[in-house]
Amino acid sequence: MRAAPRWPLHPPPGTLESLSSWLARIAEAYGVPVAELLGPNLGVLAAIPEMLDQESPPELLAALSQRTGVAVGRLAMMTLPGWVPWLFDSYPMAARDAEETFDNYVRQYSVLLAPGEATRFELTRRRTWRGPWIPAAGLNRSCPLCTAAPEPVRALVWDLPLTIGCTQHRRRLLSSEQVAQTQFYGQDLLPVPIAEPVATVENYTHQGLTTGRVALPGRTVHAGVWFRLLRCLLDELSLSTNPLRKAPAHILAQVWEAAELPERAGMRMWQPYESLPWPRQEDLLTAAAVAVELVAAGRIHPRGVLGPLLRAPVHDSVYPGDDPARARTPVPIGDLRSAMRVKDWAAINDLVADVERAMRTDPDTARDVLAFLVAFDPTPARIAEERELFIRKWGVPAHFLRTRAETESLLTDMGHEPGEIARVLTEYAEEAPRRGVSRCVTADLFTPDDLGQLRARLEL
DSSP: OOOHHHHHHOOOTTTTBBHHHHHHHHHHHHSSSSSHHHHOOOOOOOOOOOOEEEEEEEHHHHHOOOOOOOOHHHHHTTSSGGGTTTTOSSSSGGGGGHHHHHHHHSSSOOSSSSSTTSSOOOOSSSOOOOOOOOOOOOOOOHHHHTTSSSSSOGGGGTTTTTTTTETTTTTEEHHHHHHHHHHHHOOOOOOBBBOOHHHHHHHHHHHHHHHHEEESSSSSEHHOOOOHHHHHHHHHTTSSSSSSSSSOOOOOOOOHHHSSSSSGOOOOSSOOGGGGGGHHHHHHHHHHHHHHHHHHTTTOOSSSSSSSGSSSOOOOOOHHHHHTSOOOOOOOHHHHHHHHHTTOHHHHHHHHHHHHHHTTTTTHHHHHHHHHTTTTOHHHHHHHHHHHHHHHHOOOOGGEEEEHHHHHHHHHTTTOOOOOOOHHHHHHHHHHHGGGGHHHEEEEEEEEHHHHHHHHHHHH
């Protein structure tokens, strides 16, 4: 059986171009309507749907691949079903699966809020939800640069509330009403650049759509992780702060204040993001971009599972290592005090070398030595100076002697209340003498064992 003949004219698909847009360009090249281009001469027995971007039979994609030489997989990615499971869990989503899909896609993880803090709603009690990123009311938007090109193209994602602008040209998308109004008054369509921090978030989305991976500050993730992180963040920003505790409510309030937008984009009653009108969706996308910027800058501390992906990890200094020829047996700090009292300098030199090695492997030894060195000047400034020397010169791991501020930040990131953290830290420091630890040092520095004790108290 002879293979179907290739169409002489078949321009390559554009980046993120929809199937309907590409077929319209081919049909224009031949001077025929799309319906005629896809008529009986294509050899497809299945019915050709009107909404090609939402429903394209496999037989149609296979026939188009034969006529144009474009791989079937590439053609599938020009339709919404082709974005399963990256952008969607399923498409189209069955109505009976709405609650389960919402919980799995939107609420399975968390970003700004700690796991389980987000207020729960029954999705099906409101208007029909068609799935993540599928708007209740169609978006008819276009990029002024894409449509002004010699061969105008339409991107598939323009019909989804996923971006504010064209991710390729970084210009705001215009609604059909804006385009009609501009043309009515005889004005030119002026491209409006996308400003920061929205541009950064849309660049992440562009990476996910074009490469399948997104380079976030924390680490590079699969595109599916980014789309779900963004959708989860939008949901958290749509929540009322009234039922939330003080810490998560303060985080959301900080975001909206920095975004200079009304909280919850002006919503009075919760609705899923896809059910909102575009102006509110745009405000939520803007607030999400501001939240990403605040997390990256360290101005807010996310409490959720995916929050650390939005900020660069803190790299602790690493000591190059001990001399393998020397013994590694920890030496009690009391031996050093005894040698100094009798001025046994040879023993002192050997003990100092042994203590230095012990400090790099035992947090308690490191703290005991620091307490010994600052005994006559236990001021916070002196303790901070000696701690920095321990880390830079002697190679003591920074997490052996965490400061109070670092410990508070770490416990906050774990989802504990700042007020409770401050209370427990103060109580723990006051109990230091009973543990045989200098109170002046333990009030400012905490070992890994201390962190475990503090977490246990906070979780009671």
